[in-house]
Amino acid sequence: MNAxxxxxxxxxxxxxxxxxxxxxxxxxxxxxFTIEREDHTVGNILRMQLHxxxxxxxxxxxxxxxxxxxxxxxxxxxxxxxxxxxxxxxxNDLDKELDNLKSAFEAELAKHSSxx
Amino acid sequence: MEGMSYARTPRVKIRELKDDYAKFELRDTDxxxxxxxxxxxxxxxPTIAIDLVEIEVNSSVLNDEFIAHRLGLIPLTSERxxxxxxxxxCDACDGDGQCEFCSVEFHLRAKCISDQTLDVTSKDLYSPDxxxxxxxxxxxxxxxSSEQRGIIIVKLRRGQELxxxxxxxxxxxxxHAKWSPAATVTFMYEPDIHINExxxxxxxxxxxxxxxxxxxxxxxxxxxxTHQVLVVDPEAYTYDDEVIKKAEAMGKPGLVEISAKQDSxxxxxxxxxxxxxxxxxxxxxxxxxxxxxxxxxxxxxVEADDQFGELGAHMRGG
Numbered sequence: 321m322n323a324x325x326x327x328x329x330x331x332x333x334x335x336x337x338x339x340x341x342x343x344x345x346x347x348x349x350x351x352x353f354t355i356e357r358e359d360h361t362v363g364n365i366l367r368m369q370l371h372x373x374x375x376x377x378x379x380x381x382x383x384x385x386x387x388x389x390x391x392x393x394x395x396x397x398x399x400x401x402x403x404x405x406x407x408x409x410x411x412n413d414l415d416k417e418l419d420n421l422k423s424a425f426e427a428e429l430a431k432h433s434s435x436x
Numbered sequence: 437m438e439g440m441s442y443a444r445t446p447r448v449k450i451r452e453l454k455d456d457y458a459k460f461e462l463r464d465t466d467x468x469x470x471x472x473x474x475x476x477x478x479x480x481x482p483t484i485a486i487d488l489v490e491i492e493v494n495s496s497v498l499n500d501e502f503i504a505h506r507l508g509l510i511p512l513t514s515e516r517x518x519x520x521x522x523x524x525x526c527d528a529c530d531g532d533g534q535c536e537f538c539s540v541e542f543h544l545r546a547k548c549i550s551d552q553t554l555d556v557t558s559k560d561l562y563s564p565d566x567x568x569x570x571x572x573x574x575x576x577x578x579x580x581s582s583e584q585r586g587i588i589i590v591k592l593r594r595g596q597e598l599x600x601x602x603x604x605x606x607x608x609x610x611x612h613a614k615w616s617p618a619a620t621v622t623f624m625y626e627p628d629i630h631i632n633e634x635x636x637x638x639x640x641x642x643x644x645x646x647x648x649x650x651x652x653x654x655x656x657x658x659x660x661x662t663h664q665v666l667v668v669d670p671e672a673y674t675y676d677d678e679v680i681k682k683a684e685a686m687g688k689p690g691l692v693e694i695s696a697k698q699d700s701x702x703x704x705x706x707x708x709x710x711x712x713x714x715x716x717x718x719x720x721x722x723x724x725x726x727x728x729x730x731x732x733x734x735x736x737x738v739e740a741d742d743q744f745g746e747l748g749a750h751m752r753g754g
Contacts, residue, residue: 326611327524338730341737355731361475362727368468372442404733404741409442411728416443417465418728422721424448428460429714432450 329389332357341404350378350396351403359383363391369410375401458705458713462623470623470701476720477621479609480727482522483514483710484540484568488603495596496556506589507602508614510558511571512540514710518719520606540568542602548592556598558586568604571709617716619706625696627673629655635691636665643686650682671702 332338336356344350355362363381370379370393378396395403446465450458462470489504496503521538529535542561548554558570570586590598609616639647641663648656648665653672656665656679673694683691707713 330608330610331524337734337737339733339737341733341741343741353733358727358731361472361480361724362731364468365472365724365728366731368466369442404738408733409440411732413441413443414728415725416441417446417469418721418725420443420445421448421462421465421469422718424446425460425717425721428448428450429453429718432453 330357343403344396347396349399349402350394352392352394353403353407354390354392356390358391359389360391363393365414366393366407366410369414370395370406372413373401373406373409376406379406453714455712456619456707456709458703458717460703460705460717461626462701462703464699465701466699467625467701470703472724473717473720474621474623474703476724476727477705477716478616478618480723481617481711481716481719482517482520482606482608482723483615483617483708484512484517484520484604484606485612485614486510486512486542486602487605487607490601491599492601493597493599496590496592496598497596498590503590503598503600504602507561508612510561510587510589511708511710512568512604513571514568514617515715516567517606517711518722522607523605536565538605540565540604542604543600544589544602545599546592547597547599548594551594554592555585556589556592558589560586560589561602563604573709617707617710617719619708621703621705623701623703624671625698626700626702627670627675628695628697629667629670629673630693631656631665631667632691632693633664635688639686639688647679647682647686647691651679652676655679 333356338356340354340356342352342354344352360383363383367379367381370376375398376395377398378394381391381393383391393407395406397403397406444464446469447461447463449461449463451461452459462473486504486507489500489507491500491503494500494503498506523529523535523538526535526538528537529539540563542563544556544561546554546556546560561570563569573587574585592598607615609618636644641658644658644663644665648658651673653669653674653676655667655669655673657668658664659666675694675696679692680694683689703717705713705716707716711719
């Protein structure tokens with residue numbers, strides 16, 4: 321009867337930002353990014369990619385509550401970088417990796433289908 | 437700092453490929469990518485499924501909502517789904533099924549007029565669109581062996597009738613499992629098995645046999661000529677630790693060392709038939725890319741922070 325609509329889980333409500341950024345008030349080069357309507361799929365790959373960046377001192381994500389459809393990514397970087405820079409770099413690198421993966425898979429697929 | 441990249445180049449090797457099944461190796465990446473790929477395949481690659489049913493006549497034994505639910509679960513060929521619109525963001529219509537960009541209409545008319553029960557199947561669903569039809573499960577090799585049959589929706593006895601209009605829409609598995617194109621998607625870490633040969637040679641043939649047989653799956657075997665213990669199928673290992681416990685119980689700890697390679701995965705993908713298994717993987721990569729693109733910081737967020745940054749620098753400097 322009062323169940324929320326199923327699409328609430330993945331459609332960003334009007335007037336809400338997909339990603340919001342909040343600096344840490346006490347630590348410089350630390351910030352959290354709140355991503356609406358995302359879950360472990362994006363949270364975990366971003367976290368692991370951030371760990372590969374030597375400028376990142378801390379990176380973690382949490383899903384605060386299973387019924388609040390958002391994740392919070394927290395990044396703390398060294399002084400020569402910034403959380404925003406690290407975040408953008410992680411996304412760009414993952415994007416490149418997925419491009420590489422796609423071409424690798426397509427090449428294998430071509431090899432496989434020509435074998436018949 | 438700019439221009440530096442920590443992107444990897446994953447390697448892929450396809451082992452087996454059928455229309456609805458794929459098995460492949462994924463290397464040089466980590467579990468987060470493998471798991472993201474698995475999650476996207478199950479819950480976020482779009483397909484087309486019946487979502488709205490208007491029943492005109494239903495005198496069958498099943499009630500209207502039961503039939504509507506069964507119709508929803510029928511897999512429909514969804515090669516077009518990636519290019520289609522979600523009816524909620526379709527501006528050409530209100531998602532009422534009158535629009536070719538976001539929906540496909542089906543009709544079903546069946547009436548039993550004989551004494552024999554009539555099976556109403558997915559083959560009785562008619563749509564004007566030939567690209568979106570119920571998936572054909574008939575075996576292409578066994579031509580007309582047991583007549584082409586679809587998925588049974590309901591059985592009718594003499595005099596019963598079913599007449600309805602159904603609208604199929606694009607959707608994702610996160611919304612409802614009927615939209616999931618994946619039957620199963622799994623990945624396992626590739627095991628790395630090392631037998632301590634020196635220690636193994638201290639065992640008698642009989643001991644070797646009992647040790648080999650302690651594994652619930654056939655991972656090891658004994659060479660008939662040299663009586664050496666060999667790893668015949670490392671992937672049959674289920675990380676059950678039975679052989680390690682057995683070695684300890686025999687007083688030979690360290691007889692075998694087994695670890696999971698952290699950057700090698702073996703994927704098994706089974707599709708419902710809505711899209712080909714190979715296409716499912718490619719679509720999943722594409723969707724994941726789109727998701728990452730959607731979480732990029734917007735211009736105004738960056739600008740707002742730049743202003744705040746100057747202010748912050750002032751405060752720190754002053």
